[in-house]
Amino acid sequence: MTHGQSEFHPEVLTRLTGAEILWATLVGESVTDVFGYPGGAILPAYDALRKFPIRHILVRHEQGAAHMADGYARASGKVGVAIATSGPGATNLVTGIATAMMDSIPMVCITGQVSSKVLGTDAFQEIDITGITLPVTKHNFLVSRAEEIAPAIRAAFQIAQSGRPGPVLVDITKDAQQATAIFDFAGAKPRAYAPHPMLHCNDQKLHQAAELIRKAERPVILAGHGILQARAGEQVRSLAERMQIPIGMTLLGLGAFPASHPLNMGMMGMHGESWVNQAIQEADLLIACGMRFDDRVIGTPATYATKAKKIHIEIDPAEINKNIAVDVALVGDLREVLEQLLPLLPGRDGSAWLRLIEASKGTAAVRDIRNLPDSGHLYAAHVMHDLWRITEGRAIVATDVGQHQMWEAQYYHHDFPRTLITSGGLGTMGFALPAGIGAKFACPDREVWVIAGDGGFQMTASELATIAQEKLKIHIAVINNGYLGMVRQWQEFFYERNYQSTPLVSPDFVKLADAHGIRGAAVRKRAELENVVNEARAHDGPFLINFMVEQEDSVYPMIPAGSALHEMIRRPDQNPLIETPQDS
Amino acid sequence: MLHTFVAYVEDKPGVLTRVASLFRRLNINIISLTVGRSERTGYSRMTIVAEASDQAGHRIRASLYKLEDVAEVDDISGISAVTRELALIKVAANAENRSGVFELAEVFRARIVDLAPESMMIEITGVESKIEGLIQVLNERENRVLEVCRSGKMTMRRGHHTSRVLRAMGVSSEPSASDSDRNVLPTVEEPE
Ligand SMILES: Cc1ncc(C[n+]2csc(CCOP(=O)(O)OP(=O)(O)O)c2C)c(N)n1
Ligand SMILES: [Mg+2]
Numbered sequence: 001m002t003h004g005q006s007e008f009h010p011e012v013l014t015r016l017t018g019a020e021i022l023w024a025t026l027v028g029e030s031v032t033d034v035f036g037y038p039g040g041a042i043l044p045a046y047d048a049l050r051k052f053p054i055r056h057i058l059v060r061h062e063q064g065a066a067h068m069a070d071g072y073a074r075a076s077g078k079v080g081v082a083i084a085t086s087g088p089g090a091t092n093l094v095t096g097i098a099t100a101m102m103d104s105i106p107m108v109c110i111t112g113q114v115s116s117k118v119l120g121t122d123a124f125q126e127i128d129i130t131g132i133t134l135p136v137t138k139h140n141f142l143v144s145r146a147e148e149i150a151p152a153i154r155a156a157f158q159i160a161q162s163g164r165p166g167p168v169l170v171d172i173t174k175d176a177q178q179a180t181a182i183f184d185f186a187g188a189k190p191r192a193y194a195p196h197p198m199l200h201c202n203d204q205k206l207h208q209a210a211e212l213i214r215k216a217e218r219p220v221i222l223a224g225h226g227i228l229q230a231r232a233g234e235q236v237r238s239l240a241e242r243m244q245i246p247i248g249m250t251l252l253g254l255g256a257f258p259a260s261h262p263l264n265m266g267m268m269g270m271h272g273e274s275w276v277n278q279a280i281q282e283a284d285l286l287i288a289c290g291m292r293f294d295d296r297v298i299g300t301p302a303t304y305a306t307k308a309k310k311i312h313i314e315i316d317p318a319e320i321n322k323n324i325a326v327d328v329a330l331v332g333d334l335r336e337v338l339e340q341l342l343p344l345l346p347g348r349d350g351s352a353w354l355r356l357i358e359a360s361k362g363t364a365a366v367r368d369i370r371n372l373p374d375s376g377h378l379y380a381a382h383v384m385h386d387l388w389r390i391t392e393g394r395a396i397v398a399t400d401v402g403q404h405q406m407w408e409a410q411y412y413h414h415d416f417p418r419t420l421i422t423s424g425g426l427g428t429m430g431f432a433l434p435a436g437i438g439a440k441f442a443c444p445d446r447e448v449w450v451i452a453g454d455g456g457f458q459m460t461a462s463e464l465a466t467i468a469q470e471k472l473k474i475h476i477a478v479i480n481n482g483y484l485g486m487v488r489q490w491q492e493f494f495y496e497r498n499y500q501s502t503p504l505v506s507p508d509f510v511k512l513a514d515a516h517g518i519r520g521a522a523v524r525k526r527a528e529l530e531n532v533v534n535e536a537r538a539h540d541g542p543f544l545i546n547f548m549v550e551q552e553d554s555v556y557p558m559i560p561a562g563s564a565l566h567e568m569i570r571r572p573d574q575n576p577l578i579e580t581p582q583d584s
Numbered sequence: 585m586l587h588t589f590v591a592y593v594e595d596k597p598g599v600l601t602r603v604a605s606l607f608r609r610l611n612i613n614i615i616s617l618t619v620g621r622s623e624r625t626g627y628s629r630m631t632i633v634a635e636a637s638d639q640a641g642h643r644i645r646a647s648l649y650k651l652e653d654v655a656e657v658d659d660i661s662g663i664s665a666v667t668r669e670l671a672l673i674k675v676a677a678n679a680e681n682r683s684g685v686f687e688l689a690e691v692f693r694a695r696i697v698d699l700a701p702e703s704m705m706i707e708i709t710g711v712e713s714k715i716e717g718l719i720q721v722l723n724e725r726e727n728r729v730l731e732v733c734r735s736g737k738m739t740m741r742r743g744h745h746t747s748r749v750l751r752a753m754g755v756s757s758e759p760s761a762s763d764s765d766r767n768v769l770p771t772v773e774e775p776e
Pocket of ligand 2: 454
């Protein structure tokens with residue numbers, strides 16, 4: 001049997017080993033790429049892999065495999081697949097699974113397990129991974145018979161993608177992989193997906209919502225990740241345009257609605273634009289679309305948008321009234337709900353409110369870091385802004401966690417869905433590099449930029465070797481400020497500049513890249529930036545740029561944790577800032 | 585407040601852990617949890633009593649439904665239902681002071697199910713307060729309570745009120761913020 005031949009026609013019932021059934025089922029589920037790392041308990045599966053048209057990407061750490069599957073899923077909208085061995089292989093996946101869980105990413109993780117005969121005996125590399133991942137998966141399975149493999153994998157794919165998506169883990173004992181069973185793909189089909197019984201969106205609720213929208217004078221749409229998940233971008237656009245409602249974006253929503261659209265105000269929340277947060281606080285109606293009022297966007301519940309009625313359109317009933325009490329909950333698929341709601345909304349003149357918001361921008365533009373004079377320093381915000389300009393906003397950008405992540409969100413304007421890949425809910429450092437690799441496999445023809453801090457980059461930098469081995473054309477921007485910058489910023493603001501354990505001595509990242517056979521260059525001045533970025537883009541292969549940025553810059557505006565949305569810390573303006581012609 | 589849920593869950597290994605883990609994750613204390621076979625083959629029935637804020641009921645029910653192995657959840661907090669608990673109580677008793685325990689058992693409509701030279705076992709079924717009442721009276725006597733084993737609460741709606749029946753009748757079982765639509769059908773109140 002040779003690679004690429006469909007030896008296993010789903011219609012023909014054949015006796016196969018459990019390992020073969022695993023791959024055949026994945027092929028049946030249209031899987032083309034899996035990210036993984038072998039070991040004893042998953043060896044039978046690896047042994048059978050060569051017979052199937054599936055590409056396996058060998059990672060350097062299983063956390064990387066999980067983030068790659070995650071990045072693959074975020075970029076493509078398909079289910080990402082990661083595979084690992086039992087024990088330490090499985091536990092290394094956990095951070096990646098939790099990251100996907102917090103951001104509702106469809107992912108299937110497959111782990112090997114010791115033989116069922118020794119299960120429960122603390123055998124070598126036995127770990128209760130279904131127990132460990134129980135709270136961080138949507139569901140998980142322990143499979144100990146070859147017959148159960150196909151049904152479990154197929155159920156895992158259904159669960160991962162349905163309703164509110166999430167990661168599913170399938171733990172397969174070694175003897176189940178070795179035993180044989182009849183492979184019946186069609187017969188392994190899970191029972192029909194049953195929507196959550198508490199979905200709730202009837203005519204009465206729709207009319208209530210429409211009435212609130214028609215009557216509102218200062219409405220704001222809160223656009224979240226659910227728009228991408230439900231593919232409801234067009235419907236949200238119709239709602240906004242028809243009713244002239246400004247939109248604020250969550251971090252994970254960025255890209256779901258074009259940043260350049262005149263009704264898109266920008267990002268809300270802790271590091272959101274001042275006028276967006278102000279508009280939310282002044283609003284008389286919030287229409288939350290596929291977002292969950294996370295604590296990072298509401299400040300404190302008691303002070304959040306107190307003048308506003310709230311409509312919550314959300315697929316997960318458990319999110320209703322969790323953080324913020326709402327007046328009307330439309331619990332269902334965002335796209336379907338909006339399609340029912342739109343006919344009830346004839347149109348409206350919203351210009352007065354839009355003018356008010358425009359006026360509230362005030363000095364914000366002048367305080368903007370982009371408008372700092374080019375004093376020879378390199379600011380991370382400059383890097384983001386210039387990357388956006390040079391790539392024309394068309395790249396897929398995977399960011400890590402920290403200051404650079406917020407600057408990217410503020411200054412790289414995402415006009416297209418699924419172009420920002422970032423860990424929102426869990427805030428997992430080390431995410432960017434592997435997630436960017438996953439995104440590149442999902443979208444090989446797209447330009448992919450990994451933007452990571454000097455701290456987070458080092459958490460998963462071993463995946464540089466994966467990039468080299470796979471010969472991936474991927475661009476890496478390390479935003480090197482010599483600090484765990486976001487933590488340093490908190491120390492600056494709230495701990496009297498006690499920079500305990502945040503200064504960072506790092507390797508020379510260009511040499512590190514070089515050691516992997518990856519080209520690289522350092523950028524110290526803004527004037528050098530464009531040339532190097534273009535060199536990277538022109539290079540036929542991976543390229544790392546070490547951006548040596550201002551060390552003690554901070555992300556503004558900032559709402560301190562526990563404060564209200566309008567109580568923000570603004571960039572100090574002791575020095576009169578002037579706009580540079582370059583950016584006007 | 586105390587919330588009471590009845591859940592039908594698939595009768596599979598690990599389901600109890602999933603349910604218990606959910607409450608732990610939501611930072612909610614389970615006061616009692618009983619599980620046993622139900623009238624539906626392949627499904628166990630759980631009665632879960634938990635202490636949580638007044639508004640928590642909706643989120644708990646919605647979160648339980650998110651578990652793959654949970655087929656049905658009924659929030660019967662504050663709803664007309666029959667709730668029972670079974671307790672086995674072993675007390676110190678000898679030939680001299682045994683008769684008083686018999687009398688007590690009669691008053692509480694409990695049964696003596698084991699008799700040994702130095703101890704007796706009482707079986708009592710009822711609402712929580714009744715069981716606690718018996719234990720309290722026993723403690724006041726010279727018959728020391730040696731062991732108490734309680735089943736935890738089991739609850740069933742009065743009348744045909746399971747949410748499954750409501751759904752079959754086309755009545756929404758979705759809890760609105762108020763409880764107004766819960767007692768859709770008239771109930772016959774009976775004394776405990
Ligand atoms: C795995 C993990 N550990 C710790 C943290 C806490 N944390 C959040 S941001 C941050 C600093 C990140 O530093 P760096 O990667 O250099 O990015 P910068 O903020 O400097 O842009 C830390 C330590 C985290 N989010 N994730
Ligand atoms: Mg840093």
